Every structure is written in C-alpha cells, then in structure tokens.
Amino acid sequence: MKAAALPPNPKSITPRNGANSTAFLLSPPPTSSSSAAEYYEQSDWDVAQIRADLHVSSQLLSDRNLKLAAKFAMQQWMGLPAQVVEEATISSASRLIPEELLSASAQERYPAVLYAKTLMELGEYAHAAATLSQPSLSKTTESMPPPLEDLSAVGIYVRAYALYMAGERRKEEDSMEQQR
Amino acid sequence: MVSSFSPSHFLCVLFLFSDTQKHVPSFNPYLLQLSHELLEAYQSDKLDAFGLYAYGMVLLAAKSLPPIRNAPTTQSILMKSILLFPYNWSAWLDLATCALDDASIEQEIEQSLQPILGGHFMYYFFCAHMQAERQAHAEALAIYERMLDPALFGASPYLMTQYALMQYHLRNISEAKRMLEDLHHHTPYRLDSMDVYSNILYVQNDSVGLSQLAHTAVKVDKYRPETCVIVGNYYSIKQQRAKAIQYFQRALKVDSNFTSAWTLMGHEYVEWKRTANAMEAYRRALHAAPNDYRAYYGLGQTYEILNMYMFALYYYKRATQLRPYDARMWCSLGVTFMQLGRPLDAIQAYERAMEQEDTEGVATQKLAALYKQSGQVEKAARCYLRYLELRYQATNTHGVTADDVSLDIMLHGLVVDGAEAEALLYLAHYHKEHGEYETSMIFCSRLLEYPGPEKDQAKGLLRELRQRSVTQARPAMRTRSKGPPASSSGFAFSP
Numbered sequence: 001m002k003a004a005a006l007p008p009n010p011k012s013i014t015p016r017n018g019a020n021s022t023a024f025l026l027s028p029p030p031t032s033s034s035s036a037a038e039y040y041e042q043s044d045w046d047v048a049q050i051r052a053d054l055h056v057s058s059q060l061l062s063d064r065n066l067k068l069a070a071k072f073a074m075q076q077w078m079g080l081p082a083q084v085v086e087e088a089t090i091s092s093a094s095r096l097i098p099e100e101l102l103s104a105s106a107q108e109r110y111p112a113v114l115y116a117k118t119l120m121e122l123g124e125y126a127h128a129a130a131t132l133s134q135p136s137l138s139k140t141t142e143s144m145p146p147p148l149e150d151l152s153a154v155g156i157y158v159r160a161y162a163l164y165m166a167g168e169r170r171k172e173e174d175s176m177e178q179q180r
Numbered sequence: 181m182v183s184s185f186s187p188s189h190f191l192c193v194l195f196l197f198s199d200t201q202k203h204v205p206s207f208n209p210y211l212l213q214l215s216h217e218l219l220e221a222y223q224s225d226k227l228d229a230f231g232l233y234a235y236g237m238v239l240l241a242a243k244s245l246p247p248i249r250n251a252p253t254t255q256s257i258l259m260k261s262i263l264l265f266p267y268n269w270s271a272w273l274d275l276a277t278c279a280l281d282d283a284s285i286e287q288e289i290e291q292s293l294q295p296i297l298g299g300h301f302m303y304y305f306f307c308a309h310m311q312a313e314r315q316a317h318a319e320a321l322a323i324y325e326r327m328l329d330p331a332l333f334g335a336s337p338y339l340m341t342q343y344a345l346m347q348y349h350l351r352n353i354s355e356a357k358r359m360l361e362d363l364h365h366h367t368p369y370r371l372d373s374m375d376v377y378s379n380i381l382y383v384q385n386d387s388v389g390l391s392q393l394a395h396t397a398v399k400v401d402k403y404r405p406e407t408c409v410i411v412g413n414y415y416s417i418k419q420q421r422a423k424a425i426q427y428f429q430r431a432l433k434v435d436s437n438f439t440s441a442w443t444l445m446g447h448e449y450v451e452w453k454r455t456a457n458a459m460e461a462y463r464r465a466l467h468a469a470p471n472d473y474r475a476y477y478g479l480g481q482t483y484e485i486l487n488m489y490m491f492a493l494y495y496y497k498r499a500t501q502l503r504p505y506d507a508r509m510w511c512s513l514g515v516t517f518m519q520l521g522r523p524l525d526a527i528q529a530y531e532r533a534m535e536q537e538d539t540e541g542v543a544t545q546k547l548a549a550l551y552k553q554s555g556q557v558e559k560a561a562r563c564y565l566r567y568l569e570l571r572y573q574a575t576n577t578h579g580v581t582a583d584d585v586s587l588d589i590m591l592h593g594l595v596v597d598g599a600e601a602e603a604l605l606y607l608a609h610y611h612k613e614h615g616e617y618e619t620s621m622i623f624c625s626r627l628l629e630y631p632g633p634e635k636d637q638a639k640g641l642l643r644e645l646r647q648r649s650v651t652q653a654r655p656a657m658r659t660r661s662k663g664p665p666a667s668s669s670g671f672a673f674s675p
Contacts, residue, residue, distance in 0.1 A: 025319060026279070026286045026310045029298045047332065050301065057267035064230050072269040072338065076301075079336025096266055096300075101229060144210060147217060153228035156221050160214060160234040164241070167208030174206035175436070 051080055056097060063105050064157065065120050104154050112148070113155040120158060125166035132159035211242045219251055229265035232257055233274075240274050254278050255285050259292050266297055272306045280313055280471065301327065312346060313471070315502060321346040337363065341373045348376055351506075356380060364393070369400050375409035375440060382413045390414045405431040405438040412444060421452040439469040446478045450485070458482050473502040473509070480512060489519045500532075507536040511543045523550055534566075541570035545599050552606060561610040564603035571600060587619070591626040601627060601634040608641055617649045 054077040061070035108114055112131050119128035126144075130136070132155055133145045144166075147159055218235040221227050227235060236258035239251070258275040261268065279285045297303045304323055311320035324343045327333045344359035360377040363370065374397060381390040394414040397407040408431035415424035425448050431441040442465030449458035459482050465475035480495035493516045500509040510533035517526035527550050533543030548563030572590050585593070594600055608623035624645070627638035 024283070024286060025314060025316055026290060026307050027319065028304050028307050028323065029294060045299070045301070045332065053267065057265075060265075061268060066230075066233075066268060066270055069268045069270040073267055075338045076333055076336050079333035079339060081331060081334065098229070098264060101265060104228065144213060151226075153226060153231055156218075156226055157228065157230040157234055160218055160231065160238070163210045163214055164208070164234065164238055167210035167214075171206045171208045176433075178206065 047080055051077065051083065053096065054080075056102065060097075060101065065117070065161065104152070108152060108154050110152065110155055113152065113158055116155075116158050116162065120162045120165075125162045125169060128162035129159050129166055132162075207244075208241060211238060212245060214238045215242050215245070215248055215251070219248060222252070222257070223250075229261050229268070232261035232264065233268060233271045236261055236271065236274055240277060255288060259289065262293065262302075263296060266300060266302045269302070269305075272302060272309070276306065276309055276313065279310060286310070301333070308342070312342070312349070315349075315471075315473075317346045317349040321350070337367060337370060337372075345373060345376060348380065353380055353383070357384075364396075368396055371397060371400060371404050371406045373406070375406040375413075378410040378413040379440075379444075382417055385417070387414075387417045390417055403434055405435045405441060408434065409438070409441050409444065412441070412448075416444075416448055416451075421448055424448050425452075437468045439465050439472050439475075442468060443472065443474040443478055446475070446482075450478070450482060455482050455486055471502060473499045473506075476502065477509065477512070480516070484512075484516065484519075487519075489516050492516050493520065504532075505536050507533040507538045507543055510536070511538075511546070514543065514546055518546075518550075523554060526550055527554070538570065540574060541567045544570055545603070548603065548606075557610065561607060564606050567603050568594060568600060568607075571595070588622055591622065594626070596626065596630050598632065601630050601632055604630075605634045605637060608638060612641065612645060617645045621645055 054073050058070045058073040058077065061067075061073060105114075105117075116128040116131040119125075119131065129144055132151060133147055136145050144163055147156065151159065215238055218227070218231075218238055221231065222235055236254055239254040239257060243254070255275060255278045258271050258278065261271050262275065265271075275289065279289060293303060304327060308320045308323040308327075311317075311323070321343065324339055324346060327336070328339050328343060333339050340359060340363055344356045344363070347353075347359065348356035357377070357380045360374070360380065364374060364377060374393065378390060378393055381393065390410075391414060394411050397404075397410045401407055408427045412424045412427035412431065415421075415427060425445055428441045428445040428448065431438050432445075442461050446458045446461035446465065449455070449461060459479060462475045462478045462482065465472055465478075469475070476495045476499040480492045480499060483489070483492035483495065493513070496509065496513045496516055500506075500513055503509055510529050514526045514529035514533065517523070517529055527547065530543045530547035530550065534547060538544055544563055544567040548560050548567055551557075551560035551563055569590070572585075572593050575595055576593050591604070596604070604623045604627050608620045608627070611617070611620035611623065621642060624638040624642045627634050628642075629635075630638075
C-alpha cells in the first residue's frame with residue numbers, strides 16, 4: 001500500500017473558535033484560585049458590598065439622567081442572589097464612589113441647575129442648556145452662549161450633557177429632512 | 181496565504197468611497213463649542229466624574245473635527261471618569277468604541293485600569309464586551325459563564341442575554357435558542373436582543389414561532405427597533421419583501437445605528453433581486469459597524485450575483501479576516517477564486533474551510549474536485565472519501581459517525597446525487613489503480629442504482645474487475661478504506 005502524503009484529516013483538527021491567538025486580547029487578570037467560590041471571597045467580589053454600590057450607583061445615574069447606565073446597573077442588582085438579613089449593617093461608604101459625588105445634587109445651591117435638570121428629564125435639552133448659559137444678546141436660537149460663571153460640577157455636567165443632546169436632536173432632524 | 185492583488189483592489193476602494201458619498205451625514209452643531217468649553221473646565225479641574233464623562237462623549241463625537249491643541253485623548257478622559265466612578269456602563273461602552281477603532285488603545289487601557297479595577301466586575305463585563313466585539317466569542321463566553329454563577333450575578337438578564345448571544349455567534353444555535361426562549365418566556369416584556377431570537381426562528385423556518393413573537397413584541401412596544409426587526413423577519417419568512425423592508429426601515433428610523441436592520445434589509449433586497457439597493461444597505465451597515473462580517477459577506481454575495489468577481493473577492497477576504505473560523509466564508513472565497521480562474525488559490529481557501537467544521541461537506545467536495553483537476557490523486561481520493569463520510573453523517577439520523585460503521589454500510593446509508601456519484605466513481609477507479617479490487621467493487625456496486633452516466637461506467641469497471649480478480653490470486657489485503665472488505669458474491673452483475 002502506498003503511504004502518500006495526505007491532506008490533514010479534518011477530524012483531528014479542532015476548530016479554532018477564537019480570535020487569532022497571537023493578537024492582543026484584553027482580558028481580566030488571571031486568577032490564582034481555581035474555584036470561582038474562592039475567588040469570590042476576595043474583597044472585590046463581596047456581594048453585599050456590590051449590592052450596596054449598585055444601589056447607590058443606580059440612584060446617582062438616574063439623578064444625572066443617564067437612564068441606560070442606570071438600567072444596566074439595576075439589571076446587575078437584579079442578578080445578585082437574594083439579600084441576606086445580616087447585610088443590613090453594611091456601610092454604604094464605598095472606596096470606589098467618592099463621597100462628594102453622592103451629595104453633589106443635594107448640596108446644589110443654584111436653583112437654575114436643578115431647574116435645568118428637570119428640563120433635561122423632560123427632553124427640553126436646548127432649553128436646559130440655555131438656562132445655564134449666559135443671557136443671549138440676540139434673540140437667535142442658532143448658537144448657545146457661553147456657560148454661566150461659577151457653575152458647580154453638577155451644573156457644568158448638566159449644561160454639557162443637555163447641549164450635547166440638543167445637538168444630537170438637531171442632527172437627527174436634519175437627517176430626517178434629507179431623507180425626504 | 182492567498183496572494184494579495186493590487187490594481188483591482190485599488191479600484192474597489194475608490195468605488196467604495198464614491199458610493200458612500202451618496203449619503204451625506206448631518207452633524208451635531210454644538211460639538212466645537214462644547215469641545216472648547218469642556219477643555220477649559222477640565223484644565224481648571226472643575227469636572228467631576230460625570231463632567232468627565234460628558235467631555236469624553238463630546239471628544240468621541242468630535243473625532244472627525246480637527247483636534248484642538250493640548251486637548252487630551254478621548255480614552256484618557258473616559259478612563260479618568262471610570263476611575264472616579266466605575267459604575268457608569270455608558271462610559272465603559274464609549275471607551276470600548278474608542279478601542280475598537282484603534283486597537284493600540286487596549287494596552288493603554290490595561291495599563292491604566294487593571295491595577296486599580298482589575299478585580300472589579302465592571303472591568304470583567306468590559307473585557308467580555310471587548311472580546312465579543314473582537315469576535316473572540318469563546319473567550320467572552322468563559323467570562324460570562326463565571327459571572328452567571330448563582331452566588332454572583334446568576335439572575336442578571338443582561339448576562340443571560342449576552343451568554344445566549346455568544347452561543348449564537350459561535351453557531352451553537354440550539355443552545356442560544358433555548359436561552360432566549362427561556363428569557364422570553366420568563367420576561368416577555370424584555371425586548372433587548374429579541375431580534376436575534378427572531379433571526380434564529382427565521383433560519384429554522386419557524387413561521388409559527390415567529391408570528392407569536394411578533395404579536396407579543398408589537399403589544400409590548402411597537403416602536404422599538406427590535407420589534408420592527410422581528411416583524412420584518414416575520415414578513416420576510418412569508419416572502420412579503422416590500423413589507424419586510426418597510427419594517428427594517430422603520431427600525432432604522434428609530435435607531436439608525438441598529439446594524440442588524442441594515443444587513444437584514446440588504447439580504448431582503450438581494451432576495452428581491454434589487455442589487456443596487458442591497459449594496460447601499462450593506463454599505464450603510466458598514467458605516468454603522470465597520471467590523472460586521474455579515475455586511476462584508478452580503479456585499480461579496482451581491483457582487484458575485486453581478487458576476488463582478490474581483491469586488492466579491494475583496495469583500496469575502498474581509499469576511500474571512502473577521503471570522504477565520506467560519507467555513508462558509510472560506511467556501512465563498514474558494515468559489516470566487518474558481519470564477520477568477522485561480523485554482524491554486526481556490527484550493528488553499530477550501531483547505532482553510534475544511535479545517536473548520538464543514539458539516540455539509542460543501543468545501544470538501546469542491547476541494548476534491550480541484551485536487552482531481554490538478555492531478556493530486558492521493559489528496560483527491562482522501563477528500564472524496566471524506567466527503568462521503570460527511571454526507572453520511574449529515575443524512576443519517578442516529579448520530580453515528582462514519583468511523584463506527586463499515587464501508588459497505590456507510591455507502592448504502594448514503595443518498596446518491598451527482599456529487600456523491602462523482603466521488604464513488606473516482607474512488608472506484610482509484611482503488612482499482614491500486615490493485616484493491618474488492619474495495620473498488622464496493623464503490624462500483626453502489627453506483628448501479630444511480631440513474632446517470634456514472635452507472636454505465638461503473639458497470640464497465642465491474643466487468644473489468646471481475647475478469648481481473650478471476651485471473652489473479654486474491655492477496656490478503658488491508659485497505660485504507662473503512663472496515664472489512666465485503667464479499668464479492670453479494671454483487672448484482674448485469675450483462
């Protein structure tokens with residue numbers, strides 16, 4: 001019988017289901033512990049702490065009108081196992097969320113900022129941005145004047161986000177006009 | 181592997197640019213102003229985590245504008261925001277968009293974020309998301325599996341959907357379908373990714389299931405892009421092309437970046453034989469998602485239909501680069517090479533296809549024919565045999581592999597069409613040339629019921645073999661083919 005060179009028997013080649021193995025692929029750090037349970041006992045995987053963080057985060061994200069990010073955070077909270085009673089005494093202080101962030105909205109002194117927030121939530125984006133901008137010299141709505149002096153971090157954020165969204169809406173409207 | 185080609189490649193690229201200019205994108209009129217204002221606020225340290233996120237968002241959107249002097253990079257701003265507040269998934273998603281455009285950023289991300297957030301679940305989610313976007317679905321699946329531990333995020337609808345999507349992309353369709361079906365059953369109001377579920381139902385030709393899904397989706401929210409895609413698929417399965425396209429367009433009106441609606445619309449136009457519209461749809465898909473292999477594959481198919489094989493080649497090559505583990509991409513590449521009269525390149529393409537799972541045997545059969553044409557007899561024979569094995573496995577119902585049965589049983593378990601007949605005849609000749617008359621006769625006899633020219637050739641061959649084996653002493657043979665040689669007394673010889 002002839003023992004000729006044959007093409008590789010396909011059954012012996014395992015299908016490659018991943019990306020090119022020599023290319024860099026961003027991955028979480030490798031773990032030394034083999035069991036997931038062991039790994040989860042380390043501090044970052046403290047379920048009670050995660051629960052508290054997600055609770056705080058979703059409120060913060062909702063407050064800043066980042067609805068999709070808030071929904072995402074809540075979904076993961078829904079995914080956590082049922083709350084154990086002893087967790088009630090967990091401190092809400094998280095090393096990952098700065099304290100000033102949590103109290104920022106409550107400490108806001110400029111009523112305009114809180115007013116602009118409500119406008120933003122109602123979708124009146126350009127109106128919201130204008131509330132936090134300097135008075136316009138002309139009656140035109142073509143461009144937005146610069147921001148008010150001394151806006152807090154929250155104020156700067158609200159104005160920037162509202163102005164960005166206002167621009168996106170103009171972009172959508174222009175694009176719809178074109179399609180007609 | 182395959183040689184690159186130049187002049188027509190260049191032509192392809194020119195063609196591409198001239199076409200996308202038909203669609204003039206509109207822009208956000210406040211970007212420039214915001215870029216300046218936020219740069220100043222950043223430099224004066226007035227931005228909190230959310231201010232930084234807003235700045236990052238603006239930088240990302242303003243990429244096409246000329247850069248401002250001393251402005252930081254988009255990724256550096258987003259990472260600063262994330263380090264101050266890691267629970268803003270929108271910031272992570274925008275960071276992912278940056279990295280997908282420029283792969284060198286990924287290492288920067290690892291260096292900046294991993295030391296601090298390396299053990300944080302949001303970082304894990306982010307890595308999984310990046311891996312999925314880079315088509316490393318198996319690796320992403322591993323991360324999702326760990327997260328779905330009941331002690332951790334076992335009930336997260338997001339994770340369950342992602343898990344199902346990875347299975348879908350890895351083509352474990354039944355597993356993906358099971359999970360999506362479960363999710364839909366438990367949370368019928370959740371429409372996220374239900375368009376993928378509708379794709380699965382479409383591919384499985386389940387018009388009843390698709391109809392039910394469409395009815396539910398419409399009741400939940402008529403105007404979500406997912407709902408519109410589901411309804412579009414429903415009309416498509418009923419062959420109502422115009423309505424299907426209308427719904428895909430509706431999906432895009434709601435969200436113009438909903439890539440799958442563009443590609444599905446492209447497929448629909450192809451079915452409807454409107455190739456120009458199909459190409460426009462696929463190009464818009466690429467505009468929204470430059471790494472979507474379906475759009476490249478769709479464009480390749482459209483150009484193939486138009487007999488413009490050099491263009492088809494360009495797009496199929498891109499598709500294989502994005503999904504090197506998918507046999508269909510390599511098969512299409514092989515077909516195109518054949519049309520261009522490049523059999524050697526075609527052979528290489530089909531060999532790559534065979535390395536992946538070629539369950540229907542399409543690549544194997546084409547490869548065998550090419551080996552035969554180029555005179556590589558041993559390889560041709562091996563391939564033809566492999567092709568018959570694959571056809572046996574594809575058509576038999578007991579999940580038995582070809583290894584478990586003898587040659588005779590396998591051949592009789594086959595449905596013999598033109599391609600199988602060609603294979604059987606070739607192998608009959610092959611074994612005859614090697615003096616393996618018993619084996620050759622097995623192949624010949626299988627052709628005797630086949631209503632085609634191969635039957636007569638087989639009859640002639642059998643006659644010849646019978647004469648030879650009568651005049652020759654029968655050696656103790658161990659053939660390379662399957663199982664023990666059947667006895668010759670069972671053959672029906674016709675005069």
